[in-house]
Amino acid sequence: MKKLTRLFDIDPWKLKTATLHRKNFRLQESLTSIGNGYMGMRGNFEEGYGGDHHQGTYLAGVWYPDKTRVGWWKIGYPDYFGKVINALDFLALKIKINQTTLDLAQLEPINFYQELDMKNGLLSRHYTVEIDSAVITISFKRFLSLQTKQLAWMKVDITVDAGEATVTLTSSLDSDVQNEDSNYNEHFWESVSLCNEQNSQNFITVRTIPNDFGIEQFTVTAMMDHSLSTETESTRSHSPLSISETFASHLQKGETISLTKRAVILTSRDVPEGKQVEQAALILKSSDCLSFEDALEGQTKAWDERWKLADVVIDGDEEAQQGIRFNLFQLFSTYYGEDERLNIGPKGFTGEKYGGATYWDTEAYAVPLYLALAEPSITKNLLMYRYNQLEQAKINAQRQGLAGALYPMVTFTGIECHNEWEITFEEIHRNGAMAYAIYNYTNYTGDTSYLSTHGLEVLAEISRFWASRVHFSKRNKCYMIHGVTGPNEYENNINNNWYTNTLAVWVLRYTIASYRCYHASTKAHISEQEIAYWQDIIDNMYLPEDEELGIFVQHDTFLEKDLMPVSKLSPTELPLNQHWSWDKILRSCFIKQADVLQGIYFFSDEYSLEQKKKNFEFYEPMTVHESSLSPSIHAILATELGKEEKAVEMYRRTARLDLDNYNNDTEDGLHITSMTGSWLAIVQGFAQMKTSRATLSFAPFLPKNWNRYAFHITYRQRLLSIDVHDYITISLLEGQSLPIKLYGQDYLLEDQLVVPISKKDDDNV
Template structure:
């Protein structure tokens, strides 16, 4: 565990520049607005170890798949998010010396990420080598969630000592590369630059051989400067800059307000980009930095009012929860159904920046409660729009139906690690469960009975073709898979995979029975198909051990040396950074919930005894080295009354990045697991479920907390849930009265009620 920032309910703040952990600091102070984002890099640059990264939503490149041994079915390319234009760049020189905190003298350093307003703040006092000059530098920047294309940067330099010449060089720089690019490839080529105000730069992704559209990006900037004068503009093929310089007396302050507009070919045609970018940036500059900041702060306040979870008595827990919500909302807020949530969001390049099954399994349940239903529906629309790509993926494996990708930008698989990409097919179940989850939560069947059933039928056809029938056992089986536990590959009869396959078939058959004649005719599911699906449902094989009373993770799991994690030498953790892959695969250790993932998804299908037996067996073998793991275990532990374990796992999921639990946050934040803290509190501590169309709560209060409070959007109502030592308070803030379940008792909520905790 490593903690760089002080504990504060609303902020990350520190007075230390952690040079040895600069990348970790950059990840944790990343900002975004759903349209673009960047790591917490310094505007003035930094010559020591750093990872400069700016990323634009939906902008990616298909990089040729390179493997030593080509297998039939491999995708032709690996899709990756690409590092984009560095638009915050402002070189600072004092008497000709470039300011660089990697080498220079400075004091009073302060860095702050304000999660309440979305603003990144920094200041320090810089001293010349001779100590004859001292300057107080202040930096402030944000990406607007009101005007998505706009970034605003403010830099001030107050001269405390001396009479220095100060030069500011504000630039748009597209000379950028990915750290993970093969052979240090350059993914951008110049199109046009102009120093005519507002200055702009247009770049385009280099050609590819896969028929993927090339992206064009234009950035335009306006620089408003006081106390020094404009001197010159310059441009190169991938850079445009404006320079301001002059002598500054003691007591005077130089201020630069830099406004940037970024537009892309996803929204604006190439020929219109320059005009639109310049109009947008001029409008932003006309409003001014302060007005843009007021608007942005008000917009963040609206989001927080719907989604904030307030914790009293534990500021560490509070900071962790808000940090996760902030990271998610900075990455995705549902405005664009063409987008999904990348595992690193705008904070790094690991995992290629593409879409994984994490969104449907872990993020959608939170958005259903904290935002408007359209936001969650857009996540479903995203997958429906990519159904053709999923059909293509199945065909590449010689199978019918649809196989949703492990990694994608378009719906076509673009990841080439065979054991994950082509064996971890349980992700198909997460796609279907997301549709069920949305329908069950909202009560709105319009999606599942129209677009949604297209997905259900296509995935059911895949499962019906992927299973095989064992005559010897008179059972259907699924061999050669990887379950959610990626620390085992190419196994047979993974319980979770088999269970989600049959559940999908059940849900599809139930949905087909509700369709209109027109929709049923369009899908053309034959009686023979229905009979086959029902046969699979009735005869699916599930590994089970009578003596232990558990569902077995896969056929040979119990043959392993089942030594619990508690007996491991701590120096071996995390396993994936200390053990060979061969040793991991032979071990009994579980990366994340596997059997327990089924119990989480299909919670009402299991008895408390089954839940307890499986939790008691599998959790002690789980190393939680997936960021997705702690939250699921926290929810189940809370349901089972294991309050201390639930709180322990909440802390791990809430502060996974803040405390760098898995020693990998320098690569970027774990965005798609950031709903975990919310799930642990709302589904775990508060016990929220949907039971027969009703909201149900069975809350408890962690011993070290005084209270917690959250809001729920549910079927045109807004509810406030407050859990404290003196009981549960439930208030209806908007909408008509509603029946809810409190500890299985039906209560009509028309205003507010209060009950003691049980």
């Protein structure tokens, strides 16, 4: 087991450290990222940092089509690689003490302290420095408002503890930025207008540079305002891409200067360019009467409303407690469903890897969490995001010479914008995740309104894709799917991936059944000829299986590999993707994430415990879990099989994946979509919450070193509280009585049920 990197103290509600982690500064920046669904930023220092770091501020839905192409571009390739772009830095604040610029890459701080409060999203920091003959303490606080999404708040206090000093503060709106991953040091912003004359609004308007693909340019306006604790004259300056306002004050021992900065950021996604300055001024004016403390109080109340439903309480394991709260905090900082044009990027507002766009992670991993922890409309917005891009998904399929719709692996608009062949064109199982999300929403909520209208249009086109992507093997007299990449991305261009073939069959079956029920209410039209062909595929699809081993075979040649468990590897070889060549990885038996087990998780009711056990015990030992999506699926299945130690191990890995930097890759951003895994591992894993045929069921276990865990869910217009200790207590807080199953026994939940916890171990599965 490799040594984990832990930068922050264990605290149930906070990330806090008294250490400036210069050697892991990028990791420290990632972990202290904040956001409000509209915008977000890494935990960059307001005053700047001259050492190695990743400056990053991002605006939801703002992106750029990268011109990068490869020399062997082929027919069907996307025209561009879409990527999130670094936006203007609206919290920049250079500080000079006498003639020395504050830079903790150069100065040694005394009593350094940094804290991220997950109760309200407040990021704070303070330290003391000695400069010349003066001793000065500087403290910073900032948050991004939940109540006014376009508004950011920052406060800095500077106190002279000994001696005297001239303090100069230069506050900026700076769009002279570039991406961490950009080629040739490109800049993505050009100036439109600015104003920083005395006694007038301080604003800058910039636009993304032109592109060659006809993609609309984004315009962004930022406006800032300052209030100081003492009257101080200011001077203003500007360049084409930035504006600044500078304040200077001479302080004696014991004196403090406080500056509060408000910044409003508007994009052309929401406000036309010509109206942005006016609208920004109105937003600033609406908060004129608020102090920083007043605004923070409102922020705390807004977060409290979210935590009342979302919080998972763990008694007895503060590491586990901190992990799940950190993940939930970052998820809801990234997306809370208010805008159906948006989706959940794998890195959220914390970095640029994966281009910042949406993946199939949303449908497979995020939908279950949002179904239980938010209004159904939020999940419906995620479904509508895909429906609104159905026409573009058809284009993606047509470019491959196929029928129907192929949803993109990476997208901002619905058009595929990822340029890796083995991902873009082979990882087609993502299409099935779109259909599964429709099923999941309908099954969980009981609401058929989406399925019976928009959903069936999506299902019909996805089914047409599968029907054109299969081929009939005359030699084997069955249908097959060749040339794919399954969820295990450590194998490319394989034939008959069991998960992909199984998913294709399920989608066709689900579409036919749904169309039979709801054909009268949808615009979709499926002919009887199509249905007959789809049924033939269902009846005759090849699903690789090994009867002797009692397993579903991951793909045609998997069993011909040199099979061995991960335990045979030296810990120094892990993660494989940072130590082995890609060729060596592809030839190995090692599995990046759940593949066969992903299908067993999705369609759990269709498989016996014996089938689950044999497949788990065969595949999990070969799984390196180097995808952040992997541990949660294994935790859920391990719990069902009574493998409680493995379940807890996998929970810890998904809950603290970023906090402990398990895969040595968090410095470039957090793994936002996989953060749902810690919640899934507890609720669908430890508590074994399932819903099938309109019946909600639980079969909880309590980890050995935990005293208790508790959570809430919404389910079909009801609010439930679930509390697990020596007994499982389920309380109906809102809504009508509900039939449920506990450990397989039928109950009617009218107020509260208290049932002794059942013991289960691997030997009796």
